[in-house]
Amino acid sequence: MSRFDVVGIGNALVDVISHESDEFVVEHGLERGAMQLVDTERAEQLYAAMGPATEISGGSAANTMVGVASLGGSAAFVGRVNSDQLGAVFGHDLRAAGVEFTTPPATDGAPTGRCLIIVTPDAQRTLNTYLGASALLGPTELDDTLLSSAQVLYLEGYLWDEPDAKDAFRRAARTAHEAGNRVAFTLSDGFCVDRHREEFLELIEHEVDVLFANEVEITSLYEVGEFDDALQLVHDHCEIAALTRSEKGSLIVTRDEVHLIDAHPVAQVVDTTGAGDLYAAGFLYGLTNGYDLGTCGRLGALAAAEVISHLGARPQVLLTELAQPILATRA
Amino acid sequence: MSRFDVVGIGNALVDVISHESDEFVVEHGLERGAMQLVDTERAEQLYAAMGPATEISGGSAANTMVGVASLGGSAAFVGRVNSDQLGAVFGHDLRAAGVEFTTPPATDGAPTGRCLIIVTPDAQRTLNTYLGASALLGPTELDDTLLSSAQVLYLEGYLWDEPDAKDAFRRAARTAHEAGNRVAFTLSDGFCVDRHREEFLELIEHEVDVLFANEVEITSLYEVGEFDDALQLVHDHCEIAALTRSEKGSLIVTRDEVHLIDAHPVAQVVDTTGAGDLYAAGFLYGLTNGYDLGTCGRLGALAAAEVISHLGARPQVLLTELAQPILATRA
Numbered sequence: 178m179s180r181f182d183v184v185g186i187g188n189a190l191v192d193v194i195s196h197e198s199d200e201f202v203v204e205h206g207l208e209r210g211a212m213q214l215v216d217t218e219r220a221e222q223l224y225a226a227m228g229p230a231t232e233i234s235g236g237s238a239a240n241t242m243v244g245v246a247s248l249g250g251s252a253a254f255v256g257r258v259n260s261d262q263l264g265a266v267f268g269h270d271l272r273a274a275g276v277e278f279t280t281p282p283a284t285d286g287a288p289t290g291r292c293l294i295i296v297t298p299d300a301q302r303t304l305n306t307y308l309g310a311s312a313l314l315g316p317t318e319l320d321d322t323l324l325s326s327a328q329v330l331y332l333e334g335y336l337w338d339e340p341d342a343k344d345a346f347r348r349a350a351r352t353a354h355e356a357g358n359r360v361a362f363t364l365s366d367g368f369c370v371d372r373h374r375e376e377f378l379e380l381i382e383h384e385v386d387v388l389f390a391n392e393v394e395i396t397s398l399y400e401v402g403e404f405d406d407a408l409q410l411v412h413d414h415c416e417i418a419a420l421t422r423s424e425k426g427s428l429i430v431t432r433d434e435v436h437l438i439d440a441h442p443v444a445q446v447v448d449t450t451g452a453g454d455l456y457a458a459g460f461l462y463g464l465t466n467g468y469d470l471g472t473c474g475r476l477g478a479l480a481a482a483e484v485i486s487h488l489g490a491r492p493q494v495l496l497t498e499l500a501q502p503i504l505a506t507r508a
Numbered sequence: 509m510s511r512f513d514v515v516g517i518g519n520a521l522v523d524v525i526s527h528e529s530d531e532f533v534v535e536h537g538l539e540r541g542a543m544q545l546v547d548t549e550r551a552e553q554l555y556a557a558m559g560p561a562t563e564i565s566g567g568s569a570a571n572t573m574v575g576v577a578s579l580g581g582s583a584a585f586v587g588r589v590n591s592d593q594l595g596a597v598f599g600h601d602l603r604a605a606g607v608e609f610t611t612p613p614a615t616d617g618a619p620t621g622r623c624l625i626i627v628t629p630d631a632q633r634t635l636n637t638y639l640g641a642s643a644l645l646g647p648t649e650l651d652d653t654l655l656s657s658a659q660v661l662y663l664e665g666y667l668w669d670e671p672d673a674k675d676a677f678r679r680a681a682r683t684a685h686e687a688g689n690r691v692a693f694t695l696s697d698g699f700c701v702d703r704h705r706e707e708f709l710e711l712i713e714h715e716v717d718v719l720f721a722n723e724v725e726i727t728s729l730y731e732v733g734e735f736d737d738a739l740q741l742v743h744d745h746c747e748i749a750a751l752t753r754s755e756k757g758s759l760i761v762t763r764d765e766v767h768l769i770d771a772h773p774v775a776q777v778v779d780t781t782g783a784g785d786l787y788a789a790g791f792l793y794g795l796t797n798g799y800d801l802g803t804c805g806r807l808g809a810l811a812a813a814e815v816i817s818h819l820g821a822r823p824q825v826l827l828t829e830l831a832q833p834i835l836a837t838r839a
Contacts (some may be wrong), residue, residue, distance in 0.1 A: 272711075383637075403770075404768060404770070405767050405768055405769055405802045405805075406802070408766060408767065408768060409765075409767075409802065412765075412766065425756065425757075425770075426756075428766075428768055430766055434740075435739060435743065435761055435766045436736050436740075436760075437735060437736055437739060437759055438736055438741065439734075439735070439756075439767070471736045471737070471740065
């Protein structure tokens, strides 16, 4: 019996969100819709230019773990904050959401990482990540007992931007596999894929059992123009691929199964931050709680729809209640 | 070497198309979006009520054969007209499009069949079919040499509404299989599926290699509420299933392959009549000319997009020219 459904490893970040005009994005030379890494100076400059902002605990894999817990699953998160105020906020929010979080905070060096998020009027978000203490995650911070105790180990592609985190990633995957567990991986974003394509391909070939990717990421990974061409390449590349396509829904493929799941209806899309994170949450909750892959996709679509209907990348209601109609008919 | 890429069997009908208001549909008690069979009296009544109309040769499988020919493929059609004026028009139009058509016309009895098509302002069509001579197709009209000489025999579900045509259908499928060819089948429409569900399920199990269905038809066939539930059932039910979902694109599944193909862009949807027929045309042209299933789907999407951009269910331009960009990159 596993102690956790899912344990996630990722960058521990606090999101700092403001609504800005399209001109703001142009003026500050931002890559619209992408995640860019920024250094201390650039982070301070950008923050000064942003209007009144909202702080919400974030981090891609951390958001996913909160989603798993909100669905009633058991989840743990591994990632580094500093022992500063934002670090305390990050830890509080995770634990309050029911996610186990025991990674020791750094006591000196860089402050807790943050992600400056610019939301434009089209609900698109542009991310500027100052990694800070989150970059200090290395193999030594990993608790093998914890990593062995979850049915699924979930890793974010963003980890690949730091050499120490890479080592942690590989070691965690080995530990999970040795314990007979599955390794899930999200490609995180198209620019991230572009930076690490060869290594990601090799990871998927050898270490990944469950792959999450959106259309931009999967076509970038295989350097093809059309979604269907990427689909042909991913089909035999890992055990399960869950491919999301925003309002076009998601496609789940294994060697023997195909599921095409429509997007869950949303009255108004307010902020797409966290859509992929929460899709993964719903999917992994389903997978680790004995639901078929079609239901996993429906739970992913539901969780994603909730999170894009408001500002911030974590659910504002208990997903387990929202999910009742699905779980009741698909038990 | 097969003489034809595809031979299609279906009802030989001339379409009589008029644009009418939503009120017209209600007033005349029509099933919006469906095909209904009408008798002579009802056909005359409805025709009298319709505004100025356009006559265009139609018939589902006949439209598909014209599409195959327009893409540069070789196609033949089997179906019955009367030796009256509309019958001459039907034969002229097929042959002028390059489709072989040698079924002897009936010389007495019912006149050439027609389909009274009401196009409402939303580009939706409601079909009222008076079968006429087309219902006189039976096993004796079949030319075994012709049926054996095509790589694919294509049959429309609408044939199932007449006992003689059913026998013709079964005999044709047997002949095609004995010659080592494939049998393709379209479910035609949701109400047609509803009338013949049990027999269609059995046909698919035993006689059909390539199945065409839209979302309404496939969910009706298996009596499920969601597309993905139907997908699970059709997946192992026949060799190839090509499932169309209007603007959501199409999904093609075999035991080992999956292709998700986006809808081809259309500037303005004028009349959706023939969308499914032309999708099948593009797909079958690709299949019988050595293209992979993804390309088959792209050709289907392209041909469907052309036909819904104007009134009538047959292409108005040479599809082989439109298809050049796809064929050039997918050779």
